[in-house]
Amino acid sequence: MMSGKILVYIDQFKGQALPASWEAIGAAQLLSEKLGGEVVVFVPGENAKLTADQAFQYGVDQAFYCDDPSLKDYRAEPYAAVLVQVAREQNATVLLFPTTVRGREQAAMSSIELGSGVMPDVTSIEVEAGKIIATRPVYAGKLISKAVCDSSPVVITTRVRAFKKPAADPARSGTATQVAALMAEGEIQTVVSGYIETGSGVSLTDANVIVSGGRGVSNNPNLTPPAGLDEKQAEIWRAQQGFKLIGELASVLGAAVGASRAAVDAGYIPYTHQVGQTGKVVSPDLYVACGISGAIQHQAGMRSSKVIVAINKDAEAPIFKLARFGVVGDLYEITPALTEAFRKRLGK
Amino acid sequence: MNIVVCIKQVPDSAAKVSADGGQVSWGDAPLVLNPWDEFAVEAALTLQEAAGGDVTAISIGGESAKEALKTALAMGCSQAILISDPALGQVDSQAIAQVLAAAIRKMGGVDAAFFGRQAIDGDMGVTMAQTARLLKWPMLGLVASIKLEGNKLRVERTFEEGRQVVESQLPAAISVSKDIGEPRYPSFMGIRKASRANIPVWDMAELGISAPPSVVRWPEVVNPPTREVKTEMITGGSVQEIAEKLADRILEEKVL
Numbered sequence: 313m314m315s316g317k318i319l320v321y322i323d324q325f326k327g328q329a330l331p332a333s334w335e336a337i338g339a340a341q342l343l344s345e346k347l348g349g350e351v352v353v354f355v356p357g358e359n360a361k362l363t364a365d366q367a368f369q370y371g372v373d374q375a376f377y378c379d380d381p382s383l384k385d386y387r388a389e390p391y392a393a394v395l396v397q398v399a400r401e402q403n404a405t406v407l408l409f410p411t412t413v414r415g416r417e418q419a420a421m422s423s424i425e426l427g428s429g430v431m432p433d434v435t436s437i438e439v440e441a442g443k444i445i446a447t448r449p450v451y452a453g454k455l456i457s458k459a460v461c462d463s464s465p466v467v468i469t470t471r472v473r474a475f476k477k478p479a480a481d482p483a484r485s486g487t488a489t490q491v492a493a494l495m496a497e498g499e500i501q502t503v504v505s506g507y508i509e510t511g512s513g514v515s516l517t518d519a520n521v522i523v524s525g526g527r528g529v530s531n532n533p534n535l536t537p538p539a540g541l542d543e544k545q546a547e548i549w550r551a552q553q554g555f556k557l558i559g560e561l562a563s564v565l566g567a568a569v570g571a572s573r574a575a576v577d578a579g580y581i582p583y584t585h586q587v588g589q590t591g592k593v594v595s596p597d598l599y600v601a602c603g604i605s606g607a608i609q610h611q612a613g614m615r616s617s618k619v620i621v622a623i624n625k626d627a628e629a630p631i632f633k634l635a636r637f638g639v640v641g642d643l644y645e646i647t648p649a650l651t652e653a654f655r656k657r658l659g660k
Numbered sequence: 661m662n663i664v665v666c667i668k669q670v671p672d673s674a675a676k677v678s679a680d681g682g683q684v685s686w687g688d689a690p691l692v693l694n695p696w697d698e699f700a701v702e703a704a705l706t707l708q709e710a711a712g713g714d715v716t717a718i719s720i721g722g723e724s725a726k727e728a729l730k731t732a733l734a735m736g737c738s739q740a741i742l743i744s745d746p747a748l749g750q751v752d753s754q755a756i757a758q759v760l761a762a763a764i765r766k767m768g769g770v771d772a773a774f775f776g777r778q779a780i781d782g783d784m785g786v787t788m789a790q791t792a793r794l795l796k797w798p799m800l801g802l803v804a805s806i807k808l809e810g811n812k813l814r815v816e817r818t819f820e821e822g823r824q825v826v827e828s829q830l831p832a833a834i835s836v837s838k839d840i841g842e843p844r845y846p847s848f849m850g851i852r853k854a855s856r857a858n859i860p861v862w863d864m865a866e867l868g869i870s871a872p873p874s875v876v877r878w879p880e881v882v883n884p885p886t887r888e889v890k891t892e893m894i895t896g897g898s899v900q901e902i903a904e905k906l907a908d909r910i911l912e913e914k915v916l
Contacts, residue, residue, distance in 0.1 A: 325821050386824070388789070388799050413819050417801050420753075420789035429754050429876035430786055449884070450783050454677040455684065456884050463875040501798040501829040508816060508823040515820050521916065565916065583838045589673050589780055590695050590838070597915035609673050615887065619913045621906070637909055638893045639902055649903030657907055658916070 316405030316465075317374075318343055320353045321395060322367060323415045325386070327359030329366065331518060332410030332472040337370045339437060339468075339475040340408050346439040349405065350374060354398045355488075356383050356391050364488035369480040376402075380493035385504035386414055392421040393494040399426060404465055406444070411469040423467040430467040431459045435474040444468075452589035452612035472517045473595055510584060516568045521598045522617075523562040524570030524587055525643075526610075528603020528625065529554030529580060532644045544579075551580035554643065558602055561651040564660050570594070570614075572604045588613035602643040606631030623647065661713035661808075664767065665704040665737065665774040666760055666791070667697040669721055669728035670781045679881045691724060693731040696776030696836075698843035703806055703836045704774040705736045705844070711808045713771075714738040718763055720748060720756060726859050733854035734846030745863040747871030750878070753782075757790035758872035759864075764795060766867055772813070775835045777802060792833035800832055804839035 318340045322333040340351045350373035355364045360377035367375045378394045395418060399407055407422060409415035411433045423430035434446040444466050446459045461467070516522065530551035537546040555569070562569045570587040571580065587594055589612040599617035604610060606622070606629055614620070615634055622635035623646050632638045639646055654660075671677060675689030693701075704715045717732035717740040719725045729740035743763055748755075764770050773795075778785030792799035802818040811830060816823040818837045846854070864871050894909065896902040910916065 325819070330820065386819075387826075388792075388801070392793075413802060416785055417789040417799065420786035421793045421799070423754060423786075424757070424790050424793040429752050429874070430784075430790075431876060432784055432786055445879075448783075450881070451671075451677045451684075451781055452783060453884060455679050456882050457878050458880040459876055459878055461876045501832075502800075503827045504824055505814075505827055506825045507821075508825065510818075510822045517820070586838075598910065598913075607674075608676065615884075619910070619915050620889070621910065632891055632893075634887060634889060635891050636889055636913070637906060638891050639895075639906060640893065641899070641902065645899045646903060646906075649899045650906060653900075653903045653907035657911060 317350050317352045317402045318406040318408065319399050319402060319404035320351065320372070321407065321409045321415060321418055322353050322355040322363055323410050323412045324355065324357050324360070324363050327357070327362065329363045330410060330412055331477065332412055332415070332470070334370055334477040335472070335475045336408045336410045336470045337367065337372060338478045339470045341371065341478060342475070343406060343437060343439070343444070347442070352376065352402055352404070354395055356394055357386065358384050361488055361490070365485070368486040369482055369484050370478045371481070371484060375486060375488040376491050377488050378491050378493055382493050382495065382497055382500065387500060387502050387504065388417055388421060389502070390493060390495040390500050392418055392425065394491060396422050396425040397494060398491060399465065407465050407467045409469040411471050416469050419467050419469045426465055426467070428463045428465055428467055429461050430469070431461060432469040433471050434468050435471045437468070449593070452593055453616060454612055516570055516585065516587065516592045516594055519568035519594070519596050521565045521567035522570045522587070522594060522596045523558050523565065523567045523600040523602065524572065524604060525555050525558045525575055525581070525602050526572035526604030527574040527578065528643060529558065529575060530578070531603065531625070548579055551575065551578070554603070555581055557644065557647045557651070561600070561647055561654070564651050564654045564658065565598070572607070572610045574607070601631050602647055604631055605629045606634065661708060661711040661771045662769050663704050663708055663713060663715045663772050663774065664764055664770050665697070665700050665715060665717050665732065666787070667701065667717055667719045667728055667732055667776070668694045668779045669719065669725040670694045670779055673780055679883050682881055684881055691727065693728040694776055694779045696778055696780065699838055699840050700774040700776045700836045701732050701735050701737065702843040703803070703834070703840045707772065707806060707808060716741060716767065718743060718760070720744070720759055729859055730854040730857065731846060733857050734850035735844055736847070736850055740857065740859045742859050742861045743867070744861050745871060747864055750874065751872070752874040752876040753784045753786050754790055755872040755874045757787055757794055758869070759867065760787070760791045761794035762867040762869045763862065764791070771830045773831070773833045775833065777835055777837060788833050788835040795831070795833065798828045798832045800826060800828055800834045802837040803834050804837050806834065806840070
């Protein structure tokens with residue numbers, strides 16, 4: 313029944329596509345094999361033409377882009393206006409977005425404009441009797457739900473790292489089509505006045521490897537905090553020494569640093585590092601949990617990691633039940649030794 | 661300022677959730693104010709303290725959802741409204757957004773509507789953007805800080821790459837990230853006030869709309885496949901030996 317085009321929104325920042333955008337093209341190609349329909353991308357923003365040209369290498373049939381001064385900085389409304397226009401003109405019956413902050417909100421907005429619904433953060437897609445059946449984790453992955461949208465277009469955001477990015481073939485190319493911006497500056501109700509850098513290093517959701525610390529990182533009685541700190545400050549100081557060791561292991565592995573809610577709530581590390589039901593839900597290839605007991609809250613955020621390694625003093629910690637490899641021991645001893653062992657093996 | 665905060669009641673995050681015959685159960689875990697919404701309430705109250713005016717908490721749900729509204733009242737919201745109607749059974753997010761937009765229109769003169777990042781049950785994270793689009797208001801997602809400057813809001817939005825500073829006209833719809841700061845605890849006075857509060861209930865007739873049809877359905881909810889992990893405990897005579905063994909075993913998994 314569905315033969316319309318599959319439109320993929322390419323999320324980019326300062327002219328660079330987020331890798332999850334290419335994964336969404338992979339998901340679109342899976343659907344196209346089953347439903348027919350061309351795979352078409354839309355790229356808004358700065359240097360959009362370059363990104364649109366790049367999309368051809370991933371095997372898309374058509375690329376549209378809009379590089380207009382009003383779209384230089386991401387703003388939800390003018391971006392959505394052009395996206396919706398392209399979706400209408402191309403008669404798209406499926407819209408796919410990467411589950412990034414911008415992708416999710418553009419999906420939500422366009423579903424309303426196009427009079428349909430939205431299925432966000434989908435981990436797999438099947439087609440039965442011409443109908444798309446999406447699988448999405450709910451309750452932070454404690455349950456898995458199937459979802460079906462009975463109206464057109466079907467709007468889906470694909471979970472980061474759930475779909476395979478197609479192989480890029482530099483021999484493939486095409487001519488991207490420019491489309492015009494639709495909102496005049498005077499109609500746009502927001503102005504972007506700048507950016508603030510936060511955190512650094514690999515982002516948690518994109519990371520192939522994550523090394524995380526929990527409440528246990530402050531638990532080293534052998535460390536003597538500098539004089540003049542009160543009890544709470546001394547605890548945080550200890551925890552920061554622990555996170556330094558975790559950071560060193562992460563850096564050897566090219567990993568992102570995560571944390572449990574307990575560590576974040578105790579003030580050891582900023583919230584952006586939190587993995588769990590009220591933090592980020594991640595599924596890296598390797599997840600190393602140091603001094604994390606494995607509360608349900610935390611498990612919900614990392615249980616779909618491919619290989620889990622647990623280092624904990626308490627042999628009864630629930631995290632060991634999820635772990636492929638476990639070490640009962642002090643993270644202050646094991647972590648630096650593990651860093652050293654990898655440094656030798658990986659030649660770093 | 662006339663401020664609204666949209667909240668949801670959900671099973672506690674510590675709940676062991678399971679699916680039995682397509683029915684979701686959370687045992688005897690309590691139903692609570694959605695943890696992300698606590699941050700929305702906090703942001704709404706902080707803005708009200710700076711700008712004056714009222715904060716109205718609204719929620720869609722059954723009679724029990726009044727308890728979540730009472731938590732919001734105990735934290736300091738001025739009033740609460742429950743939207744409840746038998747026609748709102750299994751509704752999708754766009755239908756919820758239609759109802760919330762209708763409620764905000766009915767209230768009239770609302771300057772800002774706050775939302776949590778997502779509800780920890782459905783994990784949709786789209787209600788704010790959908791409601792904003794229906795109201796034709798600017799949407800400010802995942803806000804980490806918020807300030808009223810004249811008749812505009814100055815906010816920091818959170819993206820994967822860092823924060824974006826945005827000035828927005830009012831009225832606006834705002835979702836709040838945890839970076840906004842710890843939600844306040846309900847005060848003793850607040851709890852007393854909340855326990856005596858009379859929370860009006862609006863149905864679809866009261867909103868002047870018919871129940872919006874849902875387009876997304878969930879034919880199946882199941883437990884995740886059990887993780888078939890055989891845990892191998894790594895032991896050894898020294899820390900170095902354990903670390904070397906562990907590194908080798910991880911490399912054998914070919915995940916690096």
